[in-house]
Amino acid sequence: MKKYFSFFRLRFSMGLQYRAAALAGIATQAFWGGLEILMFRAFYRADPLAFPMSLESTSAYIWLQQAFLALFMGWVMENEIFASIQSGNIVYELCRPIGLYRMLFVRSLAYRLSRAVLRCFPILLMAAFLPSPYGIALPPSPAAGMLFLLGMVLGLFVTVAFTMLIYSLTFFTISPAGIRMVALSALEILSGSILPIPFFPKGLQGVLEILPFAAMQNVPLRIYSGDISGNEAIRALSLQAFWLVVLVGTGVILMSRASKKVTLQGG
């Protein structure tokens, strides 16, 4: 266990040193969140009855999403890992007494967390000072707060487990660009990153809710904003746990195949 923790610590502390990138990220996310809320406000004004979430909930959803962008966005993947698989540098990881899947999983977690830690606080603080319904308030109840935290952890793990599939597939292709683009675009639309899932047409919504993509940011953000609660929240969390097991299982199998069958490139 200690080795994975050390791995986490090194990747995490390494992520903390990129200060300028963090500042740029904070500025971008603050603007993006603001613009999105203005857009939803316009929709809301046009017809409040056709609006599937309350404006408060929507604002909370957006600010949390922007604050924790690095935890849930599909494209937060490491080019260094892709490059090391493509060039064959990954051989060094294979001659260590550690599991490749676990190592890359921990590395991805650390990478995302180090980015999120640097970026989330200023955005949350700013959103907390915005007037209702445009800012963010405390969750509806302490119980909802706990469920939210659980959902965050599960959501982060599901997101990482999904990106692990993309890393694994890179072992089998000459260039990962195609898979990466298709998988990440699908993730972006279907996980509620562009538009929260309640805003999709009713029939489609039912399908989206059970896909693995809805087990990422969708669950914690909607629990926090009060859009789902009680039994519905428990059901959503269980579905997250289910997808986590499925994705990790698939990833482990793929990765072990990859490291057994694949030619390591570049002499």
Next chain:
Amino acid sequence: MIEVQHLCKTFYVARRGAGFGQALHSLFHKDYEEIRALDDVSFSIQEGEMVGYIGPNGAGKSSTIKILSGILVPDGGSCIINGRVPWQDRISHVREIGVVFGQRTQLWWDVPVMDSYELLRDIYGVPEAIYQENLEELTDLLNLSELLKTPVRQLSLGQRMRCEIAASLLHNPRILFLDEPTIGLDAVSKLAVRKFILRRNQLHHTTVILTTHDMQDIEALTKRIILIGKGKILLDGTLDDIPGSHGNMEQAMADLYRNYGI
């Protein structure tokens, strides 16, 4: 200690001629060529031996090293190292080996060398006392004290290579695989690395397998050489078995390769 028998490995390589027409043609029909990287390779190496594993480019040297370190699975044949099959028992096998791939890096690019070392210490579970002792010895022998606090991206190739070699030895491996460890080094670094490998072998009785194109590495380090060409072992003996090896080594090797048609 290392027992290799009838090892075979074949790669399939997509080939096509240059130019647009050929590229278009290969869209519909790809020609794969079978490359026998290893073709019935057998040898055995005793504990504490230093062996030079030589051959022209593309002979199968790196493939052998990768199989011996448990990274690559061969198509046929057997390989037993310390009673284990490397690719089946990868995790316990790799605890006992150190590997340096001269053309790659195992150090974390954006952080000081020391951080990578501490990670390796934890990955291999090296006890603190032993780690400190090894680190001191390695720092001393490879002259690293100035380098350990520098981020890897700011090291020169030779400096980095010395750090790489030390990184592979922090966990006291019984076997050391060196795949072109002196590539791109200046004269001083080369001599330092050679001296160090010799010392390590004498002090710790580490088994060393070395691939290189630098014949002076071989002269300085190994008595035994194994020559591989087109995937086959052509010669397993000493430097004296190579005609003309007391004159110009480069010339002698070139003649040898030519004689074998490799």
